Amino acid sequence: xxxxxxxxxxxxxxxxxxxxxxxxxxxxxxxxxxxxxxxxxxxxxxxxxxxxxxxxxxxxxxxxxxxxxxxxxxxxxxxxxxxxxxxxxxxxxxxxxxxxxxxxxxxxxxxxxxxxxxxxxxxxxxxxxxxxxxxxxxxxxxxxxxxxxxxxxxxxxxxxxxxxxxxxxxxxxxxxxxxxxxxxxxxxxxxxxxxxxxxxxxxxxxxxxxxxxxxxxxxxxxxxxxxxxxxxxxxxxxxxxxxxxxxxxxxxxxxxxxxxxx
Amino acid sequence: xxxxxxxxxxxxxxxxxxxxxxxxxxxxxxxxxxxxxxxxxxxxxxxxxxxxxxxxxxxxxxxxxxxxxxxxxxxxxxxxxxxxxxxxxxxxxxxxxxxxxxxxxxxxxxxxxxxxxxxxxxxxxxxxxxxxxxxxxxxxxxxxxxxxxxxxxxxxxxxxxxxxxxxxxxxxxxxxxxxxxxxxxxxxxxxxxxxxxxxxxxxxxxxxxxxxxxxxxxxxxxxxxxxxxxxxxxxxxxxxxxxxxxxxxxxxxxxxxxxxxxxxxxxxxxxxxxxxxxxxxxxxxxxxxxxxxxxxxxxxxxxxxxxxxxxxxxxxxxxxxxxxxxxxxxxxxxxxxxxxxxxxxxxxxxxxxxxxxxxxxxxxxxxxxxxxxxxxxxxxxxxxxxxxxxxxxxxxxxxxxxxxxxxxxxxxxxxxxxxxxxxxxxxxxxxxxxxxxxxxxxxxxxxxxxxxxxxxxxxxxxxxxxxxxxxxxxxxxxx
Numbered sequence: 001x002x003x004x005x006x007x008x009x010x011x012x013x014x015x016x017x018x019x020x021x022x023x024x025x026x027x028x029x030x031x032x033x034x035x036x037x038x039x040x041x042x043x044x045x046x047x048x049x050x051x052x053x054x055x056x057x058x059x060x061x062x063x064x065x066x067x068x069x070x071x072x073x074x075x076x077x078x079x080x081x082x083x084x085x086x087x088x089x090x091x092x093x094x095x096x097x098x099x100x101x102x103x104x105x106x107x108x109x110x111x112x113x114x115x116x117x118x119x120x121x122x123x124x125x126x127x128x129x130x131x132x133x134x135x136x137x138x139x140x141x142x143x144x145x146x147x148x149x150x151x152x153x154x155x156x157x158x159x160x161x162x163x164x165x166x167x168x169x170x171x172x173x174x175x176x177x178x179x180x181x182x183x184x185x186x187x188x189x190x191x192x193x194x195x196x197x198x199x200x201x202x203x204x205x206x207x208x209x210x211x212x213x214x215x216x217x218x219x220x221x222x223x224x225x226x227x228x229x230x231x232x233x234x235x236x237x238x239x240x241x242x243x244x245x246x247x248x249x250x251x252x253x254x255x256x257x258x259x260x261x262x
Numbered sequence: 263x264x265x266x267x268x269x270x271x272x273x274x275x276x277x278x279x280x281x282x283x284x285x286x287x288x289x290x291x292x293x294x295x296x297x298x299x300x301x302x303x304x305x306x307x308x309x310x311x312x313x314x315x316x317x318x319x320x321x322x323x324x325x326x327x328x329x330x331x332x333x334x335x336x337x338x339x340x341x342x343x344x345x346x347x348x349x350x351x352x353x354x355x356x357x358x359x360x361x362x363x364x365x366x367x368x369x370x371x372x373x374x375x376x377x378x379x380x381x382x383x384x385x386x387x388x389x390x391x392x393x394x395x396x397x398x399x400x401x402x403x404x405x406x407x408x409x410x411x412x413x414x415x416x417x418x419x420x421x422x423x424x425x426x427x428x429x430x431x432x433x434x435x436x437x438x439x440x441x442x443x444x445x446x447x448x449x450x451x452x453x454x455x456x457x458x459x460x461x462x463x464x465x466x467x468x469x470x471x472x473x474x475x476x477x478x479x480x481x482x483x484x485x486x487x488x489x490x491x492x493x494x495x496x497x498x499x500x501x502x503x504x505x506x507x508x509x510x511x512x513x514x515x516x517x518x519x520x521x522x523x524x525x526x527x528x529x530x531x532x533x534x535x536x537x538x539x540x541x542x543x544x545x546x547x548x549x550x551x552x553x554x555x556x557x558x559x560x561x562x563x564x565x566x567x568x569x570x571x572x573x574x575x576x577x578x579x580x581x582x583x584x585x586x587x588x589x590x591x592x593x594x595x596x597x598x599x600x601x602x603x604x605x606x607x608x609x610x611x612x613x614x615x616x617x618x619x620x621x622x623x624x625x626x627x628x629x630x631x632x633x634x635x636x637x638x639x640x641x642x643x644x645x646x647x648x649x650x651x652x653x654x655x656x657x658x659x660x661x662x663x664x665x666x667x668x669x670x671x672x673x674x675x676x677x678x679x680x681x682x683x684x685x686x687x688x689x690x691x692x693x694x695x696x697x698x699x700x701x702x703x704x705x706x707x708x709x710x711x712x713x714x715x716x717x718x719x720x721x722x723x724x725x726x727x728x729x730x731x732x733x734x735x736x737x738x739x740x741x
Contacts, residue, residue, distance in 0.1 A: 016358070050685075052686075074682060074683040074685035074688045075691070078686050078688075082686075090679050091680075092680060092698070092701055094700065094702060100687075100697070103697065104684075107688035108688050108691065109460060139701070141577075156687060160688070
């Protein structure tokens with residue numbers, strides 16, 4: 001049994017059905033890549049897994065460590081060990097990175113973390129992610145550059161030590177140095193802490209730095225292709241259109257169920 | 263001690279004679295904003311003033327105020343946009359004259375609220391009497407004076423008379439007149455030229471029971487190049503029933519003086535009406551950082567005016583407010599530049615829960631000739647419940663051409679994306695809301711730059727948020 005099991009997940013907003021039956025298994029220690037063109041439902045899946053109130057699950061279940069969390073509140077999922085690195089991290093003015101981290105860590109614990117222990121952990125994470133110490137006294141994401149925001153996401157991930165992290169287009173808008181730092185951070189958390197990750201991305205770039213064991217391709221709300229890292233290489237050569245055509249030819253019925261945007 | 267029925271006060275001048283050059287400011291129903299009617303506070307005391315200068319004595323000022331008091335009805339302020347601040351539900355006749363209710367003990371709320379910390383001095387007025395007075399003996403040696411204003415008139419007349427009511431009027435409305443006619447005890451602080459004091463002077467007005475009419479009167483003088491902090495606390499016990507605080511506060515900074523003035527106002531859950539005027543005058547090259555934290559009261563109307571009166575004066579005028587339940591707050595904030603070069607920087611933040619209503623009208627006024635003045639007003643507000651309402655109304659009146667003056671601000675509701683973001687980090691919804699609201703106020707709280715005071719204001723904000731929890735939840739599900 002996988003740590004995170006997604007079964008026949010259908011998700012809609014008020015107007016559209018966006019996910020039309022997604023099945024996915026992710027366990028600790030596994031790195032998965034979820035790729036797909038714009039509008040395929042990648043971010044919807046990410047947000048739904050953490051319980052975003054805008055998305056309504058019309059069918060299917062999400063099970064985490066054996067518990068059905070389909071209806072759980074976002075903070076309950078977080079406490080259980082899920083994490084979402086946002087595509088567009090939200091700025092929280094007036095709250096320093098360090099204070100926010102302490103609050104988030106304490107939210108998962110019965111007893112507040114000791115100051116010394118917190119400092120040690122923070123120091124470790126800072127080194128891992130190659131950020132300036134002054135960074136942690138700035139207000140969270142407030143006035144951060146795109147790269148700083150993504151580093152802050154990975155810093156939070158390192159400190160909160162989730163079992164499974166979902167990284168929603170964490171690579172978008174990053175220069176090559178920031179991308180490398182972020183990717184190496186994920187890889188090290190995987191290697192050191194046994195992190196399981198679902199890396200959601202539009203491009204192949206980040207996958208040069210983090211090697212996924214499993215690759216899934218999402219189109220029109222369904223996972224249409226699954227495989228190993230060779231899929232990334234194929235995608236790089238052929239692009240989404242080729243796969244779409246092939247997929248359209250072999251799985252015409254599935255496409256026909258779409259809203260025609262394909 | 264004067265009684266409200268005025269038996270001991272000679273019947274004096276008519277209200278109009280007491281105005282001293284300015285016309286009374288009274289909004290016409292439904293038409294005007296405060297700013298468009300605004301006349302700088304011209305004062306009814308010094309200049310006009312007191313014995314020896316051909317002006318009026320304290321007794322004459324009281325008498326003039328009494329006439330105004332008797333001639334005026336309880337005030338109502340209206341402006342278009344369905345905003346009314348009415349004192350007409352105040353049952354003034356049922357409130358005790360100060361003398362009748364003078365306590366002699368420090369109300370428990372004072373001990374509960376004020377931080378236990380090093381201080382330069384403390385004066386506590388409960389109802390109409392001073393119940394506690396202390397001053398660091400070393401500072402007394404150096405000429406610092408902290409005492410009741412009544413005592414100051416007796417013992418330091420030469421210091422008090424040139425400044426008393428220099429800029430405060432006495433007859434713009436019935437309760438201002440009541441203050442000027444009936445004030446008792448009061449507070450007087452004088453920091454002589456060159457004296458630098460690190461720890462704060464604490465001035466406390468407390469109401470410990472319903473039925474009290476408290477007429478607070480504060481005068482603070484900062485001598486040339488003095489540096490000091492003033493922390494004012496306006497506090498009441500939680501009680502059932504009405505009480506009134508009508509306050510008049512003035513602070514004058516002479517050449518090069520620097521003052522940090524903070525005010526924590528929390529009138530508790532009783533039906534406390536607070537109608538106060540506060541004036542801060544900044545002299546040549548002087549600086550004032552003023553930060554009122556208006557944290558509740560049944561009905562609060564404040565006229566807060568900071569005037570740069572001499573070249574080189576500079577100021578930072580901050581403020582925060584947080585109303586809850588059915589509270590009503592009406593603040594008129596004035597940034598007045600009477601001469602240049604001068605600087606100004608106003609930054610206010612307010613939030614409202616429950617069915618409370620808050621209005622902040624901010625005015626920048628640059629007088630003719632106040633060249634090379636640069637000032638900025640920003641107002642940020644946040645509504646935390648569907649029935650709460652916050653109005654922010656900035657105005658700029660400029661009569662000089664070599665200046666910069668502008669305003670900006672934001673009106674916000676809770677950001678659901680930010681709440682979700684924090685929830686994904688394990689914070690539950692109330693905790694996430696708390697982070698947002700505390701973060702919203704934090705830039706100002708940090709500017710108190712005094713840890714015990716910061717902690718107090720943070721705690722009060724957290725208290726209010728906890729009390730409003732259901733309300734905030736309801737707001738989330740209603741959208």
